[in-house]
Amino acid sequence: MSPKITTELLKQLRQVMKSPKYVQEPVQAYIVPSGDAHQSEYIAPCDCRRAFISGFDGSAGTAIITEQHAAMWTDGRYFLQAAHQMDNNWTLMKMGLKDTPTQEDWLVSVLPEGSKVGVDPFIIPADQWKRMSKALRSAGHDLVPVKENLIDTIWTDCPQRPCKPLITLDLSYTGVSWRDKIVALRSKMAERKVLWFVVTALDEVAWLFNLRGSDVEYNPVFFAYAIIGMNTIRLFIDGDRMMDPAVREHLQLDSTLEPEFKIQVLPYGSIQSELQAVGAGLSPKEKVWLSDKASYALTEAIPKAYRYLTPYTPICIAKAVKNSSETEGMRRAHIKDAVALCELFNWLEKEVVPKGTVTEIIAADKAEEFRSQQKDFVELSFATISSTGPNGAIIHYKPVPETNRTLSVNEIYLLDSGAQYKDGTTDVTRTMHFGTPSAYEKECFTYVLKGHIAVSAAIFPNGTKGHLLDSFARSALWDSGLDYLHGTGHGVGSFLNVHEGPCGISYKTFADEPLEAGMIVSDEPGYYEDGSFGIRIENVVLVIPAETKYNFKNRGSLTFEPLTLVPIQTKMIDVNLLTQKERNWVNDYHQKCREVIGAELERQGRHEALRWLIRETEPLGRVQ
């Protein structure tokens, strides 16, 4: 990786920062955040403005350019990458280190008195704007919204905003029609006494209308907003996608409908002015509901007294609780995914052991090939983490030619991968050894497995938040002085984003919503030894009611059912470290893999993979 040369670009940006064509008054600093106008985790190429101006293309980072300086804030995952990708026009600000100034403090320390700091009001979330604006104001500066994105003005070969065809999902996939979702949403709105709801997150628009897209890689979403009133529905979307007869039929655009279900289709770019019109027409006590992470531009469109902001929207919460059609779809998707992985691991054993010609990239490609053979496969759900030996210790590793290692019988191999199928989204990690693992590797693997089982088999009362389960995943590692520096689980969408709120399992998450039957999360403890190996065991699990001997305060209990059904390599297990209960869990799990995935392998005529599955699911012995 050689750094991007940015001298000329920065010069151009500093010119437009002063140009009356773009700014009312010159701005002395310009902030370039990571995100898009929907605060998406994954963004389209046209939204990679921070990467364009700096060269640094990690998933998190904020650039600030002043007349004299250019600085980049990013976190520990990306210190090395950012340092490699940026030229020496840039100062790297290592977040999380004690001496690193916050963006606000740094700005205050470098800006001349009474400066203006510009930012694109569509990209910055309202809560960030508020914090930054307050800090700057108290130091005599001003944060100002710059209508035209200044990076776009100098990005001459900026890719077009994608505008790909839509996929309509019928009831057999979604379980609930978009009309019924609107009805449910309006009833939540009535409960909270709000008259309008603004849908800003891309997966929320997609979920609400039972539509999918492919505007963003890995996430089956499309660029759109919506404003839902008690009697009106406005959908803001560009392109000729609304000309597609299937879409028109799905949304009943040409039918005679009750007016409250009539969808008014408007240009994507008109959301702000439409919302301002809504805001201007409000009477006292009439409120507009927005996510508190919505952009400053849209939040500001509604006068402060009329805003109703919450961390999680009613759509986010409803979307997280999967209905039986979605759950069944997720089950089907995970069965297909397991078939693909059995094929892959069988193939790897045949290729790696005798030949030694499989690289991380080849393995990742092969995994995709096997998945793409499955019905309703759409695309991967994230960039495959295919890592062997020391690369496995890099938690967010993605193999590239410069780092690509060859799998061998001497190293641990970690594969974290998943796919989008039309009936569901998968995300699974398995850690394997193709030779003979050391006692230490087995010991670490077994602690991770104990943590995985502790979460998966946990029984907990209804109303429990996921973060209260996080320590269960670490307890066995902690006992030996080990740990891992990431959360234990995230929400998973149903043919939607592989990371979704509002639930999760993490020591860091304090604002998570309680777990409910029907929610789907990952269970993925790990252990990483820098320079040596990485271990992670990840299943996607469904929250289900648990049968218990008693029922305190009639609250009911919950537990998890694994949707992922891929063998966990028993060769890596130090059986002596498992309790009988844990051995039973492994054996029951493998029995289920045999039954469910075995039947599907049989049905698909994949006999060699079936033999591999049978071999890999031999039961562990009893405690002596």
Added chain:
Amino acid sequence: MSPKITTELLKQLRQVMKSPKYVQEPVQAYIVPSGDAHQSEYIAPCDCRRAFISGFDGSAGTAIITEQHAAMWTDGRYFLQAAHQMDNNWTLMKMGLKDTPTQEDWLVSVLPEGSKVGVDPFIIPADQWKRMSKALRSAGHDLVPVKENLIDTIWTDCPQRPCKPLITLDLSYTGVSWRDKIVALRSKMAERKVLWFVVTALDEVAWLFNLRGSDVEYNPVFFAYAIIGMNTIRLFIDGDRMMDPAVREHLQLDSTLEPEFKIQVLPYGSIQSELQAVGAGLSPKEKVWLSDKASYALTEAIPKAYRYLTPYTPICIAKAVKNSSETEGMRRAHIKDAVALCELFNWLEKEVVPKGTVTEIIAADKAEEFRSQQKDFVELSFATISSTGPNGAIIHYKPVPETNRTLSVNEIYLLDSGAQYKDGTTDVTRTMHFGTPSAYEKECFTYVLKGHIAVSAAIFPNGTKGHLLDSFARSALWDSGLDYLHGTGHGVGSFLNVHEGPCGISYKTFADEPLEAGMIVSDEPGYYEDGSFGIRIENVVLVIPAETKYNFKNRGSLTFEPLTLVPIQTKMIDVNLLTQKERNWVNDYHQKCREVIGAELERQGRHEALRWLIRETEPLGRVQ
């Protein structure tokens, strides 16, 4: 309990709410919070203003009186008690129930337009003022500080503010002189670039100056404030306590000292004006450090731009980490406390079983009697919870003549008690059966014990917050569908408040500071069956470094060492439900009780109690 008749009092209060003698303009509502000017958990009789005006004397509750209404907000622990103690002038607002309005919402719904709501600015914490004031302002009303406390104006027989003699603690108890504590505090102030620190919590003043008092029952504190500058120390305290030669000597009031350690003694009531003078003399960038829970009156004394507010003060954090002198003192206090409890339980077995004449109150008194025989006993550390049968299910039960039950061989007895000794503070709960417990009672007791052990034996990395350990205490109960509705542990002071921040073990606590070696917390899971019984097993435990096989990222690990050494009744244990590891824990714990407490019983010549201890610490058998 018959309710207090408040008609006349409310009439008087409503008169002073309009009287120009006390208010600049009439107030249409007056708020009477629970606390005192130091936001203490336990308060002196003169500060029980809410109890005086309403009759309700629970530990938590806020009264609001308007021209037409009188309403009381309290939580689930006190619904019954409040309903009994208040007459029908009062409306009970049950906090935590869905339909209960917040104080702000209720005020907005009942007040005439443009009302003024009064409150004593010394009693309301600044953060509460801010929230309340904002809500009222947005509805067109005003929250106003009323200088004179309006309850005090009608409380003709209000008790005097206590002003009892002080106890000086020498280095053998505190380990660090007050001068060295001032030096450490100033270095924290320098780190944060603040010039002044205001000590508002009573236990923080007591800790800082190595003094104790008895102005508040159970808490060895005294009414005082302090303002620490980089070169000045001002102590605000009333009465002739500063005439005591021992105190003058301890604080070196008559010595020739370096000026920065010279203590200026000022009247308790002059804190606000002194602080205003400090505030008026500040230059830009000079800051004053206050707890964000300090009163509105003191917070407001410093102009906003000069305030530096944190949830935990540097004193609160330093106080929580006990040094070796404090730890040794706590050990001694717990040994004496265990001696007293061995005597008590031995006595109970002799009295309850054959005679059946011991009531909850008699048992509580006897516990106090045995404790008071021990060296350096000062007082109890909280009101003894002595409860048998169904009373045990009332978590904050305190026996009174109306509820007083007789201990018997048919019911579970729960005793939660503790004391202040000059060398340390204790807090211990034991649950016993004097006859034959049922299988179900044993089962529940054993789940609670498993939870207690899971926390006590937990190993976790340095930097872990206590709330991440809470679920360990519940896991065994959860597996059977059971739970308890309180936190698992609280910080414990060293001859100071039995509840102290900033650490704890709770599913509710998100703002706790990480556990550190030297911190002391309680470990007290329980199980409560309404109308039947209560079970709780509580030890006070010290955070200590743990030896582990590995040491991830060189972070080091921690675990707990029980300071409480009182047998856990093995008769209540269903041994079959314990793992071998758990049995070993019980046996090791009992072995230590035998050794340490046995030696002390021997030394004190308490041979009968020693025989009881030996009997109660017989080892459990091995897993078959």
